Amino acid sequence: MKTYQTNEIKNIVLIGAPGSGKTTLAEAMAFEGKVIDRRGSIETNNTLSDNTELEHLYKRSIYPTILFTEFMGRKLNIIDTPGSDDFCGGLFSAFKVADVGVMVFNAQNGFEVGSEIQARYARAQEKPIIALVNQLDAEKASWEATMESIKSSSHVKPVIVQYPVNPGPGFDTFIDVLMMKMYKFKDDTGIREEMEIPESEMERAKELNNTLVEAAAENDEGLMELYFDKGSLTQDEMRSGLKIGLAKRDLMPVFCASGKKDIGTKRLMEFIINVAPGPLKAPNFRTVEGEDIAADTEGPVALFVFKSAIEPHLGEISYFRLIRGKLTEGMELLNTRTGNREKISQLFAVAGKNRIKVSEMMAGDIGCTVKLKGTKTNDTLCAPSAPVTIAPIVFPEPRYRAAIRSTKTGEDEKLGDALNKARYEDPTILVDYSKELKQTIIQGQGEHHLNILKTTLANQYKIDVEFFAPKIPYRETITKVAAADYRHKKQSGGAGQFGEVHLVIEPYYEGMPEPSKYKIDGRELMVNIKNKEEYQLEWGGMLQFYSAIVGGAIDARFLPAILKGIMEKMDEGPLTGSYARDIRVVVYDGKMHPVDSNEISFKLAGRNAFKEAFKKAGPKIMEPIYSVEVLVPSDKMGDVMSDLQNRRAMIEGMTSDKGFDRLTARVPLAEMYRYSTTLSSLTNGRATYTMKFASYEQVPSDVQEKLLKAYADTDKDE
Ligand SMILES: Nc1nc2c(ncn2[C@@H]2O[C@H](COP(=O)(O)OP(=O)(O)OP(=O)(O)O)[C@@H](O)[C@H]2O)c(=O)[nH]1
Ligand SMILES: [Mg+2]
Numbered sequence: 001m002k003t004y005q006t007n008e009i010k011n012i013v014l015i016g017a018p019g020s021g022k023t024t025l026a027e028a029m030a031f032e033g034k035v036i037d038r039r040g041s042i043e044t045n046n047t048l049s050d051n052t053e054l055e056h057l058y059k060r061s062i063y064p065t066i067l068f069t070e071f072m073g074r075k076l077n078i079i080d081t082p083g084s085d086d087f088c089g090g091l092f093s094a095f096k097v098a099d100v101g102v103m104v105f106n107a108q109n110g111f112e113v114g115s116e117i118q119a120r121y122a123r124a125q126e127k128p129i130i131a132l133v134n135q136l137d138a139e140k141a142s143w144e145a146t147m148e149s150i151k152s153s154s155h156v157k158p159v160i161v162q163y164p165v166n167p168g169p170g171f172d173t174f175i176d177v178l179m180m181k182m183y184k185f186k187d188d189t190g191i192r193e194e195m196e197i198p199e200s201e202m203e204r205a206k207e208l209n210n211t212l213v214e215a216a217a218e219n220d221e222g223l224m225e226l227y228f229d230k231g232s233l234t235q236d237e238m239r240s241g242l243k244i245g246l247a248k249r250d251l252m253p254v255f256c257a258s259g260k261k262d263i264g265t266k267r268l269m270e271f272i273i274n275v276a277p278g279p280l281k282a283p284n285f286r287t288v289e290g291e292d293i294a295a296d297t298e299g300p301v302a303l304f305v306f307k308s309a310i311e312p313h314l315g316e317i318s319y320f321r322l323i324r325g326k327l328t329e330g331m332e333l334l335n336t337r338t339g340n341r342e343k344i345s346q347l348f349a350v351a352g353k354n355r356i357k358v359s360e361m362m363a364g365d366i367g368c369t370v371k372l373k374g375t376k377t378n379d380t381l382c383a384p385s386a387p388v389t390i391a392p393i394v395f396p397e398p399r400y401r402a403a404i405r406s407t408k409t410g411e412d413e414k415l416g417d418a419l420n421k422a423r424y425e426d427p428t429i430l431v432d433y434s435k436e437l438k439q440t441i442i443q444g445q446g447e448h449h450l451n452i453l454k455t456t457l458a459n460q461y462k463i464d465v466e467f468f469a470p471k472i473p474y475r476e477t478i479t480k481v482a483a484a485d486y487r488h489k490k491q492s493g494g495a496g497q498f499g500e501v502h503l504v505i506e507p508y509y510e511g512m513p514e515p516s517k518y519k520i521d522g523r524e525l526m527v528n529i530k531n532k533e534e535y536q537l538e539w540g541g542m543l544q545f546y547s548a549i550v551g552g553a554i555d556a557r558f559l560p561a562i563l564k565g566i567m568e569k570m571d572e573g574p575l576t577g578s579y580a581r582d583i584r585v586v587v588y589d590g591k592m593h594p595v596d597s598n599e600i601s602f603k604l605a606g607r608n609a610f611k612e613a614f615k616k617a618g619p620k621i622m623e624p625i626y627s628v629e630v631l632v633p634s635d636k637m638g639d640v641m642s643d644l645q646n647r648r649a650m651i652e653g654m655t656s657d658k659g660f661d662r663l664t665a666r667v668p669l670a671e672m673y674r675y676s677t678t679l680s681s682l683t684n685g686r687a688t689y690t691m692k693f694a695s696y697e698q699v700p701s702d703v704q705e706k707l708l709k710a711y712a713d714t715d716k717d718e
Contacts, residue, residue, distance in 0.1 A: 001349060001356055004075040006295050006364040010278050011077045011321070013094040015122065016104035017114025018083030021134040023049045023061055025104060025259035026080040032190060032265050033069030033076070035351050039262065048352035049080040054455060062452060063425075064090030064307060066319055066366060067351040071269045075349075077366040083114050085688055086446035089395055089428030091118065093306045093377070095125045096393045097321040097366060099282035100246075100272070104134050104259075107141035107167065110149030113633070113686040116660065120631075123155060128246045128277060130253050132268060136164045137171040137258040147254070153658050156252040159215040159242075160208050162267070164256045165201065174256050175201055176267060177208040178238060183267065190262035215251055216241030239275050247277050279364025285323045286391045293324050293388060295363040300386035301325035301333060306393065308377045309425050316424075318375055319350065319368045323390060325383065328360045333381035335374065336389040342372045342381055377427050395428050397692055398443035400676050401669075402450060403470040405440065406463055415440075418461035422453055429453060436539065436579060437471040446676040472623060472670045474707070475696055476573035476580040477541070479618035481506040483520045486609035487591070488601050498593035499601030501554070501562055501609040505617055508542050508582045515546060515586050527588050531556075533563070541581025543570055554590040554602070561599040562587055565607030574611045575619050575704075576711040585610065621704050622696040624669045629662065630679070632687040637661045639682050647671035648700070666694055670703075 014022040027047045031039045040046030045056040049065040061082040069076045079094040081087075095101070101122050105115060122129050131154075133146050143164050150158050165173040165182070173184045175197055182195045197205050216238040217227040223241045227233055233241065245251040255271065257264030279295035285304070286292060293302060307319040331344045348355035348368050361367055375381065378392040406415045419431045419442070430443040444450045450467060457463045483504045490497040504518050504525065518525045527548040535543040545563050547556070554562075566585055573580040590605070628649070632640045634656060641663065644651065649665040656662075672691065679687050699707065 001070075001358055003358070003360050004362060004365060006279050006297055006362050008074045009077065009362070009364045010074065010100070010272055010276055011079075011098045011364070011366055012272060012276065013079045013081060013091070013098035013101045013127075014104060015081055015091060015094075015101050015118045015129075016083055016134075017106065017109065017112040017118070018060060020083060020104040020106040020109075020112075020114070021259045022080050022083065022104050023047050023065075025102075025132070025134065025257065025265065026065075026067060026078055028190065028259050028262040028265040029069045029071075029076065029078060029269060030067055030351060031262065032269065033071045035067070035069050041260075048354070051353045053459065054452060057455075058452075060084065062087055063309075064094045065352055066307070066368070068349055068366075069269070071266075072273055074273050075365070076269060076272065079366075083118075084448065085114070085117050086444075086449040086452075088117075088121070088445060089426055090307075091121060092393050092395055092428075095121065095127055097304065097306045098127070099278060100276040101127045101129045102132055102268070102272075103129050103252075104132050105146055105150065106138075107133050107136045107143060107146045107256075108138050110142075110146040111153040113688075116153060117631075117688050119154065119156075123249075126249065126283075128249055129156060130246070130255065130268075130272070130276065131158055132264070133164075133254060133256045134259055136167045136174075136256055137169060137261050137263070139169055141167045141171070143167045143256070150254070154252060155658070156249050157215070158254050159212055159245075159251045161212065161253045161271070162256045162264070163204075163208065171258055171261070172263065174264065175205050177205050177212055178235060178242075178271075180205065180209060183264075185261065185263045188261035188263075190265060192263075192266065213238060215245065219244040219248065219250060243275050243277070246275060247281065288389045288391050291388070293390070296324050297326050297363045299324040299363070300383035301327055301331065302380060302382040302386070302388050302390065303327065303333070304390040305375055305377055305379045305381070308375075310421055315371055316375075317368050317370050318372050319366070320381075321366050322361050322363055323380075324363050326360060326362055332384070334384040334387055335379050335381050336387050337379050338374050340374055341384070342375055344369050344381075346370055376424055393427075396445065397690055398428070398430055398445065399689065399691060400446050400450060401441060401443045401470055401673070402467040403437075403439040404442045404465050404467055406465055408464070411463060414461070415457075415463055415465065418457055418463055421461075422456060426453075434473070436473055439471055441470050442467075446680075447674065469673050474573075474576050474578035474624075474699075475539070475541075475622040476575045476578055476614075477582050477620060477622065478505060478507050478614060479620055481518055481520065482613045482617035483518070483525075484609045484612035484616065485589075486605050486612060488605040488608065490601075496593070496596035497598065497601040497604075498591075498596035499554075499558070499598075499603075499605035500591035501587060501602065501605040502589035503585055503587045503606075503609050503613060505586075505610065505613045506584050507617075508544055508584045512584070515548075515584070518586075525588065527586055529586075531559070535567075537570070537579070537581055539579040539581065542583075543567070543581075544584040546584070546586040548586055548588040550589065554587075554592055555597075558592070558597070558599065558602040559587070561602040562606030565603040565605070566610045568603075569607050569610050569614070574614045575621055576707050578621070580614070583614075621699045621707055623699045623703075625666050625694050625697050626669055626672060626691045627664065627694045628667045628672070628689055628691045629664050630687060630689040631660055631662050632683060634659055634661050636683045636687065637663070640679065640687060643678060643682060647675075648703075667691075668699070669693075
């Protein structure tokens with residue numbers, strides 16, 4: 001394979017609703033570039049792109065796949081992404097390194113929710129988009145309806161470059177109004193005949209050509225003048241206008257195709273090569289310091305890893321885009337995150353699972369290398385003399401949270417290992433052992449996302465896991481002063497146990513005065529402080545611990561044991577076993593026994609006195625509240641709203657945009673378990689949402705009652 005220069009490379013990402021035909025199209029592109037000599041299909045599990053067992057099982061893409069094709073002496077790097085929003089992590093990775101997106105529409109469905117979701121991502125990433133109306137050979141294909149829906153839903157103006165002459169099962173011909181030619185295809189061989197536009201189509205073709213000329217001219221003053229002078233533009237002038245409009249996202253050129261019959265593939269690739277921005281024209285890559293890095297072959301090497309995978313028998317594979325410089329085999333580069341050196345022992349061009357060895361690569365190209373030691377997604381490797389760190393891919397916040405455990409005991413470590421590997425391959429999976437909840441919490445983009453992980457764990461790592469409702473990290477605190485006395489006494493056989501503690505507790509707040517007297521149950525209690533300790537709690541908030549013991553009722557040596565007992569209860573709050581916070585404790589009296597008193601007795605007395613006082617002190621439970629944003633088709637708004645209200649949501653606002661409503665609300669985390677699944681069934685998969693931690697707030701009293709009861713049933717304390 002020849003070495004492609006920077007100006008001979010284009011990097012594209014295929015996006016679009018699930019099942020719109022991205023993988024099938026990628027196959028046709030690879031075939032046209034002679035990277036493969038026959039086209040595989042989804043049905044026969046032999047596409048370049050969907051090459052994993054899981055993808056065969058589900059008949060859909062799950063991972064982003066990198067492949068290339070060679071056409072007109074150029075190299076097109078293509079990233080085929082999964083359409084399902086559960087796997088949007090792959091799309092985020094691909095957007096980082098691709099300069100243009102091809103959005104595939106299924107002509108049977110038009111602009112779908114999946115299109116809307118992905119268009120939104122493309123908008124946020126400011127990626128130019130070319131539209132491809134695909135599956136025009138399908139029985140229910142409708143060009144008109146598809147164009148109508150694209151026009152009404154797309155934020156970027158669609159401009160027709162091609163239209164089909166005979167959509168539907170016999171589809172074999174389209175007219176290109178840029179070339180002003182008709183293309184007729186022979187069966188599904190991809191072989192095309194270029195023809196003059198027949199009289200019957202001329203009027204329509206001319207009208208669309210005019211619209212295209214105007215759209216092209218609009219983007220440049222020079223072109224506009226030319227257009228006014230001549231009343232038209234040459235093809236090259238049109239291309240240069242479209243080039244500007246596309247790059248600025250002012251327009252979205254529309255093509256037509258049947259990926260399955262290999263119709264339209266070549267014209268699309270020609271257009272990409274001639275018009276789409278390549279590495280030299282696309283915006284530069286930014287470093288974390290805000291410096292711009294141009295695709296300069298002469299500069300020091302910098303590459304960015306956007307995907308990492310582990311392959312059996314081979315190990316780690318790192319997929320990267322060469323941002324700057326010329327990369328050759330054997331180079332030693334610096335990983336700017338770890339500070340370690342990595343040797344690039346082998347370099348490959350990638351076509352799905354197939355890797356083609358190359359000895360060098362130029363800035364702008366995409367490829368992979370193997371067996372790096374400590375490099376993962378989002379790392380930059382660069383010439384040690386010119387260290388730079390490319391700004392990382394910002395993955396979406398997790399939307400689905402569950403607790404996970406192995407169905408067998410004693411597999412914790414094995415599971416931890418496997419989850420680390422899964423996370424290495426998919427950064428949208430977050431794993432965290434919560435000391436607080438005593439559960440391993442796993443987070444991802446949706447239920448399907450985590451179910452796929454479950455299958456991977458079973459097949460690849462031989463671990464069977466189950467998901468269950470995660471505990472909620474509640475907090476506990478008190479609202480008023482209360483006191484309690486507790487005597488711990490045990491007389492069984494030999495040495496006995498004895499300890500008695502009297503204490504007062506009250507809500508702590510910053511800057512509160514030192515304690516001097518309390519009024520408890522009608523009696524006044526004066527305290528005389530002997531000692532004060534303050535603890536900034538790991539989980540937030542404060543514990544103040546005062547000793548005001550009079551007349552040596554309890555030896556000072558037992559104070560640490562009393563504190564320890566209280567701490568145990570702070571750590572596992574009296575109401576629900578959650579962390580307690582913001583409390584002041586004053587131990588003011590008690591009793592000892594000359595023989596039977598020991599540390600354990602005072603620890604237990606302290607702990608139980610604290611617990612009793614806590615329950616009398618107007619205790620309240622606080623719960624985490626999340627900011628939730630739902631994007632929902634307007635006709636489903638009512639259902640989504642009333643479901644949210646049942647989840648104790650506080651609706652904060654609503655805006656509408658092109659048939660979709662955006663709803664913002666504050667919702668307790670406790671009510672969000674499996675929300676993605678409910679939302680999906682309420683809207684037939686037509687809505688999406690994001691969620692982010694906002695604050696802790698007091699739970700309503702009915703909820704508190706329920707939580708108290710549930711915990712009392714399990715609390716075997718005492
Ligand atoms: N009739 C027809 N069917 C097509 C065409 N392209 C794809 N299909 C079929 O549509 C289904 C989905 O195709 P894929 O290529 O997997 O679609 P995708 O966009 O990659 O799907 P995801 O990866 O799940 O998002 C398969 O059954 C294909 O055979 C086409 O041009 N015409
Ligand atoms: Mg696919």
